[in-house]
Amino acid sequence: MNVIDLRSDTITRPTPAMREAMAHASVGDDVFGDDPSVNALQERSAALLGKEAALFVPSGTMANQIAIRTHTEPGDEIIVETGAHIYQYEGGGYAALAGVSIRCVDGTRGLLDADQVRGGIRPEGGLSHFPVTKLIALENTANRGGGTIYSPARVSAIAGVAREHELRLHLDGARVFNAAVGLGLPVADVVAEYDSISFCLSKGLGAPVGSLLVGSRPFIDRAHRFRKMLGGGMRQAGILAAGGLHALEHHVDRMADDHARARRLGAALAEFPGVTVDLQTVETNMVYADLGGTGLDADGFVSGMADRGVALIKVSPSVIRVVTHLDVDDAGIDHAIAASGEVLGAARA
Ligand SMILES: Cc1ncc(COP(=O)(O)O)c(C=O)c1O
Known part of the structure; x- marks a missing residue:
């Protein structure tokens, strides 16, 4: 029987044209930084999102975990919506790998608003009892919310709170291209307010493997070290990157x-x-x-x-x-x- 598989958008298989692109990819050793297809994918991703740099990693989970580790120090705290993938489905990596605690805030349909985020921020100074709130991580689209989309106005208001409290703002954008298409906006507009973004090639974009972490040049330089530490440095990864480049070209609209x-x-x-x-x-x-x-x-x-x-x-x-x-x-x-x-x-x- 030909099964209609609606379990997830992660189950897609590469199309013949994508396999063709992968088969003919130019490759090198990406740990030495000389895989031309990985470099092209990283440059394309950074340009598309309107940021300085990007890093190719094996999975969305690793992209989020590297982001958390890069933005924080052990003993810090991060804020997420209660249904967030980072909290629910990443094996407690925030605690095990970054040594941070997590403040879960209940949103509506998986989405937080500025007041809810403000309510999750620890008081500053005082008796040094509290963990230090360092990072807010939003999810767009919000999976457990039903694939819901953050409006740009809501993100701007949350980014205002982040700036007020000198917090970093990360986007778990596993499905940020779905959000951009849903909003009818360029993806760069959707992510303009964030310090870092992870997005997945292996979900709605239809590539077999891989995610990107995107942000400023200093952020990505620091993230590079944590990718290595986690074992995410791959070698002739251009075969995979070529699938991703094909997806960004043909599978967004x-x-x-x-x-x-x-x-x-x-x-x-x-x-x-x-x-x-x-x-x-x-x-x-x-x-x-x-x-x-x-x-x-x-x-x-x-x-x-x-x-x-x-x-x-x-x-x-x-x-x-x-x-x-x-x-x-x-x-x-x-x-x-x-x-x-x-x-x-x-x-x-
Ligand atoms: C919102 C969200 N973030 C992150 C991930 C993690 O991606 P990966 O399965 O590539 O680790 C997923 C996976 O389903 C997801 O739905």
């Missing part, structure tokens, strides 16, 4: 199709009795649906869908997530909608 498909699927799911979808969160390529009123739990729905050739994931006993991407077309969405109707209909019968 098409994300609008993924977003339209997610909206169509989200709206269709919301029509089924007992299914709740907060359509306000369906701004990019994700749909979270609560099956609470259907008589079926998430496990039952996931297994019924799997029997009909549709893969998706459960995120809680009653909530499932679907993600659209490069390898799912309109027919795949039609099939997923029809299969959902069958599975939910069978549960009601």
